[in-house]
Amino acid sequence: MEITGAVGVAIVDYDSGMMLGSSGGGPQLDLEVAAAGNTEVVRAKMATMRQLGLDDTIEDILITLGTQYHLIRLVTSNKGTGLFFYLALSKSQSNLAMARRQLAAIEAELTL
Template sequence: MNIETALKNAMAIEGALGAALVDYGSGMALGTIGGGRELDLEVAAAGNTEVVRAKLRTLASLQLDDEIEDILITLKSQYHIIRLLSTPGGQLFLYLVLDRERANLALARFSLRRIEGEIAL
């Protein structure tokens, strides 16, 4: 599945408000869908790049022999899921913003895992 299809599938998740595929090496969004005036996905992509980098530095400092699957940020009205992708040589993550009242967090995480497995870059 290509980037556009992957993002459309992410937006099909119940409660989805916006999604992006982000290169955390550069902080650039490779693709976005949804969002709007209240949710600038380009700004969110850059900001969440710093979240990912900080967590990776922390794992290295702790000398943990493990990998990040996803990072969850909970707000009063939204869930923000950062799903790191297992791509050869890639530094990518899927970013999904959900309306907390309409979303099923477990199902959303499962769906992102499925999208990760099917995406071809």
């Protein structure tokens, strides 16, 4: 499945910060660095939820930049516990709502 406007995508283990697979990226987007950095974002949000006593799960986290969207989607099924997708999108070439739906569909088809 192709996501229109995607600059790069990775699947990441948030316990270790290791990128397990990726597509795209390049000199303008180092997916290894993005995977490690966004692992810290996920960990911080999970810690904050625990401190607030929120008994809920994170579906996704959106970071909006001037020219890009960065979408972090936690894999919520048992087959992917501890994993998240990191997707960077060009704002001018993508549809955020459609990208979120497509990423959810990819998660549903995920086999590990």
